[in-house]
Amino acid sequence: MNYLILQYRKVVGKLQFEDIYCPISKNLNLVEKELKKTCENLGTNYLQGIIGYFFKIPGKRLRPTLALLSAGVIDNKLPKSTNNQLIKFATGLELMHSASLIHDDVIDSDVIRRGQKSLNRIYGRKIAVLAGDVVYALAFSRISNSLPKGFDEVIVELTEYMCAAEVLQAEDKLPTREVYLNIIKGKTALFMSLSCKISAVLAGGTKNQINSMEEYGLNLGMAYQIMDDCMDKDINARLNITVEDAKLYGNRAIDSIKSFENSLYKISLINLVNLILCISHEKVSSS
Numbered sequence: 614m615n616y617l618i619l620q621y622r623k624v625v626g627k628l629q630f631e632d633i634y635c636p637i638s639k640n641l642n643l644v645e646k647e648l649k650k651t652c653e654n655l656g657t658n659y660l661q662g663i664i665g666y667f668f669k670i671p672g673k674r675l676r677p678t679l680a681l682l683s684a685g686v687i688d689n690k691l692p693k694s695t696n697n698q699l700i701k702f703a704t705g706l707e708l709m710h711s712a713s714l715i716h717d718d719v720i721d722s723d724v725i726r727r728g729q730k731s732l733n734r735i736y737g738r739k740i741a742v743l744a745g746d747v748v749y750a751l752a753f754s755r756i757s758n759s760l761p762k763g764f765d766e767v768i769v770e771l772t773e774y775m776c777a778a779e780v781l782q783a784e785d786k787l788p789t790r791e792v793y794l795n796i797i798k799g800k801t802a803l804f805m806s807l808s809c810k811i812s813a814v815l816a817g818g819t820k821n822q823i824n825s826m827e828e829y830g831l832n833l834g835m836a837y838q839i840m841d842d843c844m845d846k847d848i849n850a851r852l853n854i855t856v857e858d859a860k861l862y863g864n865r866a867i868d869s870i871k872s873f874e875n876s877l878y879k880i881s882l883i884n885l886v887n888l889i890l891c892i893s894h895e896k897v898s899s900s
């Protein structure tokens with residue numbers, strides 16, 4: 614698929630996530646295979662059934678997508694060994710995100726996840742928490758085995774920030790605008806930022822390139838969570854922030870990667886911002 618088709622779909626408002634995946638479809642399929650293999654290699658059939666059920670309906674795979682696109686925009690012809698490293702890292706990201714979703718469903722007593730009953734609805738809160746713990750362990754194993762020495766600590770710090778943000782959100786029911794922004798930065802944006810940054814490191818990016826991808830992920834994450842809260846009519850978003858703020862973060866994300874050469878990877882990163890803002894804005898406007 615060439616640049617003009619992608620740009621045309623963006624203009625006419627028919628851009629889909631499948632278009633975003635276009636330049637990374639092969640690697641994304643490898644991530645799917647790794648996820649399936651991870652579930653099949655669990656110690657007991659019962660545990661395989663529980664975690665396999667959660668992964669039966671895939672999500673948008675946003676974090677692996679960010680990782681793969683971030684590496685591709687820097688170098689789309691990575692050596693096989695580096696690409697394998699990237700696949701493992703992207704798989705670990707999806708496992709880490711999935712574990713957080715399982716725990717979120719327990720915390721919020723949600724009974725539906727991706728159109729099917731949540732783990733806590735079927736198996737109960739105790740087993741759901743334990744299943745989430747297992748998926749976290751699998752995530753850390755994948756990530757630590759894919760990264761150079763020293764990055765383990767970064768992943769641990771990210772987990773700390775995510776948990777701290779969730780604790781702050783639970784304690785402060787009517788946060789100020791500043792507190793709200795810190796919460797969504799900790800629970801969403803830093804994760805996306807790190808996904809982009811570490812992938813840029815794996816791809817051999819320069820310091821400026823790595824910083825640019827880190828900035829892109831952070832601003833995309835802020836825009837994504839703001840729009841998600843607006844779609845859900847989250848009271849915190851209504852009190853403190855608007856769709857226009859999400860657009861500002863989205864524009865910052867796009868501006869941060871302007872220095873990269875034009876490629877399908879860069880266009881997908883730009884169109885990912887536009888897709889999140891357009892789809893979300895339509896739902897907010899029609900609700």
